[in-house]
Amino acid sequence: MTQPDYELDVRPIIAKGGEPFGAIMEAVAALAPGQGLRLLAPFKPLPLFHVLAQRGFEPKAREIDNGDWEVTFRPTAGEQNSGAAVSAPVQTVDPNTWPEPAVELDNRGLEPPEPMVRTLEGVEALTSGQTLAALLPREPLFLFEELEARGHLWRGAFDPEGHYRILIRRG
Amino acid sequence: MMHSALSRWTMSYFAAALFFFVGAQVLMVVGYGFPSAAAEAPETLVVVHMITIGWLSLLMCGALFQFLPVLIARPLRGEGLVLPALLCLLAGLVCLLGGFLEVSGAIETGVPLLAWAGVLLPVGFAIAAGVLGGTLWGARLPFPARFVTVGLLSVLATAVLGALFALQLSGRLPALAELDFRTQALPVHIAVGLGGWLSFSAIGVSYRLLPMFMLSPDKERRSSKIVWWAGAIALLLMALAAPLASLFGTPDVTVSARILAVQLGGVSLIFYGADLAFFYRHRKRRAVELNSHAAKGAFLALALSAAMLLTLLASGTLEKHAEALLYLVAFGWLSGLGLSQLYKIVPFLTWLECYGPVMGKKPTPRVQDLVAEPRDRVWFAVYFLSVTVGAAALLAEQPSLFRIATGGTLLASLAIVSELVLARSLKNVPYAQRSPEGAVPPRLFLPRTH
Numbered sequence: 191m192t193q194p195d196y197e198l199d200v201r202p203i204i205a206k207g208g209e210p211f212g213a214i215m216e217a218v219a220a221l222a223p224g225q226g227l228r229l230l231a232p233f234k235p236l237p238l239f240h241v242l243a244q245r246g247f248e249p250k251a252r253e254i255d256n257g258d259w260e261v262t263f264r265p266t267a268g269e270q271n272s273g274a275a276v277s278a279p280v281q282t283v284d285p286n287t288w289p290e291p292a293v294e295l296d297n298r299g300l301e302p303p304e305p306m307v308r309t310l311e312g313v314e315a316l317t318s319g320q321t322l323a324a325l326l327p328r329e330p331l332f333l334f335e336e337l338e339a340r341g342h343l344w345r346g347a348f349d350p351e352g353h354y355r356i357l358i359r360r361g
Numbered sequence: 362m363m364h365s366a367l368s369r370w371t372m373s374y375f376a377a378a379l380f381f382f383v384g385a386q387v388l389m390v391v392g393y394g395f396p397s398a399a400a401e402a403p404e405t406l407v408v409v410h411m412i413t414i415g416w417l418s419l420l421m422c423g424a425l426f427q428f429l430p431v432l433i434a435r436p437l438r439g440e441g442l443v444l445p446a447l448l449c450l451l452a453g454l455v456c457l458l459g460g461f462l463e464v465s466g467a468i469e470t471g472v473p474l475l476a477w478a479g480v481l482l483p484v485g486f487a488i489a490a491g492v493l494g495g496t497l498w499g500a501r502l503p504f505p506a507r508f509v510t511v512g513l514l515s516v517l518a519t520a521v522l523g524a525l526f527a528l529q530l531s532g533r534l535p536a537l538a539e540l541d542f543r544t545q546a547l548p549v550h551i552a553v554g555l556g557g558w559l560s561f562s563a564i565g566v567s568y569r570l571l572p573m574f575m576l577s578p579d580k581e582r583r584s585s586k587i588v589w590w591a592g593a594i595a596l597l598l599m600a601l602a603a604p605l606a607s608l609f610g611t612p613d614v615t616v617s618a619r620i621l622a623v624q625l626g627g628v629s630l631i632f633y634g635a636d637l638a639f640f641y642r643h644r645k646r647r648a649v650e651l652n653s654h655a656a657k658g659a660f661l662a663l664a665l666s667a668a669m670l671l672t673l674l675a676s677g678t679l680e681k682h683a684e685a686l687l688y689l690v691a692f693g694w695l696s697g698l699g700l701s702q703l704y705k706i707v708p709f710l711t712w713l714e715c716y717g718p719v720m721g722k723k724p725t726p727r728v729q730d731l732v733a734e735p736r737d738r739v740w741f742a743v744y745f746l747s748v749t750v751g752a753a754a755l756l757a758e759q760p761s762l763f764r765i766a767t768g769g770t771l772l773a774s775l776a777i778v779s780e781l782v783l784a785r786s787l788k789n790v791p792y793a794q795r796s797p798e799g800a801v802p803p804r805l806f807l808p809r810t811h
Contacts, residue, residue, distance in 0.1 A: 203724070212724040301576060301646055303713065303720075303728065310721030327576075329434050335366045336717055352580065 195226040195262060204232055209304075211311045214238065218245065218263075226264040234259045241293065241315045285345045288359050291323035292316060298327050298353055306333045309358070313342060316360040326354045366431070367714055369808040370443045372785075374423025375703065376806035377451060379778050381415025382696065386771040389764070396760045400684050401543075403465035407458050412691055414454050414482070417559050418516070420699050422446070422489045424706065425509060428566060429493055432506050438495040446488040453481030457527065464530065475531035479524040486520040504581045504589075508565025511593050515557025518600055522550040545603045548619070551687070556626065557596045559695050560663075564588070564633060567656075567698070571637070574705060575644035575653055582639070584632040591632070595625035623674065630667050634660070651734045651741065652705035658745035659701060662693025665752075685755035692770060693748045700744065700777055708732050708784045714803045715787065715796075723797040730794070731784040737777065744773035 198217045200210035210231070217227055227247070229235065238261075239249045247263040254260050293312050297305035309324045310333070316322055326333075329348070337344050337358060346356035385408050388394060394408040430437050437443070460475030462468045490513045497506060497513075525546070529537040540546075572579035602618035637660055641649070666689045673679040673686060708731035716725040747769025754762035785805050787795050796802060801809070 208724070208727070210724070212721060215721075216723055299576065299645060302573060303709070307720050307725070312721075314721040328573075331431055331434060332366050332713060332717070336720065339718070 193222050193225045195228040195264075196221055197228045197230070199230040201230055201232050201258065209307065209311075211238075211308075211315075215311065215315055218242065218247075221265075224265060226262055229261045229263065230254075231259050231261065232257070235261060241312075245315070245317065285343075285357065285359075288321050288357070289319070290321070291357065292320045293322045295322065295324040298325050300327075302327075303332070306330055306336070309333060309356070310336060313337070313340075313358050313360055318360050321357055321359045323355065323357050325349070326356060329354045330356065366436075367710060368423075368427035368430075368437070368443070369440070370447060371423040371427040371710070372707075372803075372806045372808070373444075374419050374426070374447060375707065377447070378416050378419035378423065378699075379703075379774075379781070381411045381419070381454075383771070383774055383778065385411035385416065386767060386774060389767040390771055392760075392764055395684055396755065396758070396763060403461040407461045407465075410454065410457055410461070412696075413554060413559070414450070414457070417691070417695050417699065418486075419447075419450065420703070421512075421559060421562055422450075424566065424702070425493050425562065426489075427706070427710065428569075429496055429506065429509060432503060432509075432569060433497065433500045435496060435500055437492060438498075439492045442488050442492050446485050446492065449481050449485030449488060453478050453485050456481060460527065460531065473531055473533060475527045476533045479527035479531065482527075483517075483520040483524045486516050490517055503569075504585060505565040505568040507589055508561050508568070508592075511589075511596065512558050512562030512565065515553045515561065515596060519550055519554035519558055522546050522553075526550070545607075545615075549600055549603065552599045552622075553596060555687070555690055555695070556592075556599070560690075561592055561596070563695065563698055564592075566702075568636070570702060570705075571640045571653060571656070572644075574646075574650065575640060576646045577640040577644045579640075582636060584635050584639075587632045588629050588636065591625045592629035595622040595629060598622040598625070620674075623670065627667055627671065630663065634664060650705070650729070651732075651738060652701050654738075655701035655704065655741040655745075656698055658741065659694050659697030662689055662697055662745070662748065666690045666694055682756055685752050688755055689748070689752040692751065693745070697745060697748065700774065701741065703781060704732065704737070704741075704777065707781045711785050711787070711803050714809075715800050718801060719797050719799040723799065724794065725797065725800075726790045726794045730790050731787065732780055733783075733789050737780055740773045740776040740780075744770055744777070747773065 196217055198214065200213060203210045203213060214227075214229065221227060227242075229238075234251055234253075242249065242263050246266050248266050249261050249263050251259055251261040293316070295308060295312055297308050300308065305324075305326045309322070309326070309330075312322045312324065329346075333356075334344070341361035343359040343361060344356055346354055349355050388408050388411070394402070394405040398404040426437060426443055456474045457478035459468065459470065459472075460478055463470060463474060493509070494513050497510060500506075502510065525537060526542055528534045529540070529542060532538075568585065569579065571577065598618045599622040602615045602622070606612050606615040606618070641653075641657075666686060669682075669686050669689065670679070673682050679686075708728055712726075712728045712731060719725060747766045751763055751766035751770065754760075754766055782805065783789050785803060787802065803809070
C-alpha cells in the first residue's frame with residue numbers, strides 16, 4: 191500500500207528570508223519507499239527538479255493561487271535510491287576518473303557562511319560517487335574540514351580572477 | 362579532528378578580555394585613576410594596563426589565533442602553546458596590577474610583583490607572537506598578513522620596554538635607575554604599543570574582514586601598499602630615533618625623526634581612509650550589518666584622533682592634552698573597532714561550532730538570528746556618543762562629566778557583552794530552530810572536550 195504524499199510548505203521559511211533546501215532534503219530523506227513529496231513554494235523550484243531527478247523522483251508542477259506553486263515529486267518505479275545505491279568507481283581518489291559534475295554552483299556573491307552552506311547542501315543532495323562543482327569567493331578552509339569530517343573527496347584551485355573553484359565528490 | 366579550523370581558546374581570550382574591559386570601566390566610573398590621580402600615578406597605570414593588555418591585547422591575540430590561519434590558509438603551528446600563553450599573560454597582568462597597587466600603597470605583599478610581571482608578560486607575548494609568527498613563517502603573505510607581521514614585531518618591542526619599566530620601578534635592577542625612561546622610552550612604548558601592535562594589526566585584520574562581510578572587491582590596491590610602507594617606516598623611525606640619536610650623540614635628531622614619523626603616520630591613515638571608503642562604496646551587499654555600521658564609529662574616532670594629534674602638536678599642547686588623545690585612541694578607535702567586530706565574530710564562530718556538523722543536512726538558523734541587531738544599534742550609538750563626550754570632557758578638564766561619560770560607555774559595553782552571552786547560548790534563536798539533531802551547543806567560553 192503506498193503512503194499518502196508527504197506535504198511540505200516552504201513558503202513561511204522563504205518569507206522569513208530562510209533557505210528551504212535543508213528542510214526539503216530532510217523531508218526527502220525521511221520519505222518511506224514509494225512515498226511522494228508534495229511541495230508548496232512561492233516560485234517554481236526548477237533547481238530542485240534536477241537535484242531530485244538524481245534521486246529518482248519525477249516532478250509534476252502546477253501553479254496555484256497568488257503565483258505560488260505546488261510540485262509533487264513521485265518516485266519513478268525502481269529507480270529511487272537514498273544515496274547509497276550507486277556504486278562508487280574503483281579509482282575514487284583520482285579526480286580524472288570522477289564523473290562530470292551533476293551540479294554547478296556559483297556561490298561567489300554570497301555573504302559568509304552562505305557559500306559553504308549552499309555547497310554542503312548541494313553535496314548532501316548528491317548520491318554517492320557523484321560530483322559537484324562550485325565557485326567560491328575564497329579558499330574555503332572551514333568547508334575543507336567539514337568535507338573531510340563527512341568523508342567526501344575534493345580538489346580545488348584558484349581561478350585567474352582569484353576565486354576558488356572546487357570539485358567535490360560525495361563519499 | 363573535527364573543526365580544528367576553529368581556534369580552541371579564542372573564546373577564552375575574548376571572555377578574559379571583556380572581563381578586563383568592563384572592570385577597567387567600573388574603576389573609571391568610581392573615579393579611580395586619571396583624572397582624579399595624575400596621569401603617571403600607579404592608580405592610572407592600573408586602569409591603563411587593564412585596557413591595553415587585559416582588554417585590547419588579549420582580544421587581539423584571541424582574534425589572531427582564529428584569523429591568521431584562515432588568512433594564509435595554513436593551520437596554526439604550535440597550537441598547544443596558545444593556552445600557556447593565555448595563562449602567562451593573565452598571571453603577568455595580575456602581577457603587574459598588584460605591583461602598581463603596591464606602589465600606590467594600597468596593598469603590601471612582600472612578593473616582587475613588578476619583577477614577576479616584567480618576566481611573565483614578555484614571555485606570554487613572546488609565546489603568542491612565536492605561535493603566530495611561526496605560522497606566518499615561510500608562507501606567501503597575503504597583504505593583510507604583512508600588517509600583522511609588523512604588529513607582532515611591535516608587541517615584542519612594547520613588551521620588552523614595558524618589562525624594563527617594571528624592573529626599574531621594582532628597584533630590582535639598580536643599573537636601570539640611571540636611565541631616563543620617561544622622555545626616551547615612554548613615547549616609544551606608547552606609540553609602538555598602540556600604533557604598531559594594536560592599530561597596525563587591527564588595520565590588517567580590517568582589510569580582510571570588511572570586504573569579506575560586505576562583499577567588496579579585496580584585490581590588493583596601490584593605496585594599501587602606501588598605508589603599509591608609510592606606517593611601517595613611521596613605526597621604525599619612532600622606535601629607533603632615540604637609540605640612534607644617543608648612539609651618534611645627536612639628541613636633536615630624536616625630535617625631528619619623531620615629527621617625521623607622525624607625518625608619515627598621517628599619510629598612512631589618509632590612504633587607509635581612502636581604502637575604507639572604497640570598501641563601503643563598492644560593496645555588493647546593499648544592507649550594511651550592524652558590525653560594519655558600528656565600525657564606522659571607530660574609523661571616525663581614528664580620523665578624529667589623527668586630527669587631534671596634529672592640532673595638539675601644532676599648538677604645542679600635546680603634553681597637556683595627551684590623556685584626551687590616548688583616551689580617544691583606546692576607547693573610540695581600538696575598543697570601538699574591537700566591540701563592533703566581536704559583535705560579528707562571536708556569533709559567526711558560535712554558528713560554525715554549533716551548526717557546522719549539520720550544515721546542508723538540516724535547516725539551520727542564519728548567523729544574524731543569533732543576535733538582535735535593532736536593540737543593539739542603540740547601544741553602539743550610546744557607546745560612541747559617550748566616548749566623544751568623554752574625550753571632550755578631558756580636553757575641557759571636566760572630571761565629573763568624564764565620569765558620567767564613562768558610565769555611558771560602561772552601560773553600553775555591558776549591554777553588548779550580554780548580547781554576546783545570549784549569542785553564545787543561542788538564546789535569540791527561536792526555540793524550534795535552536796538545536797536540530799546533530800547540532801553541538803557551544804559552551805560559554807571554554808572549548809568542548811572531545
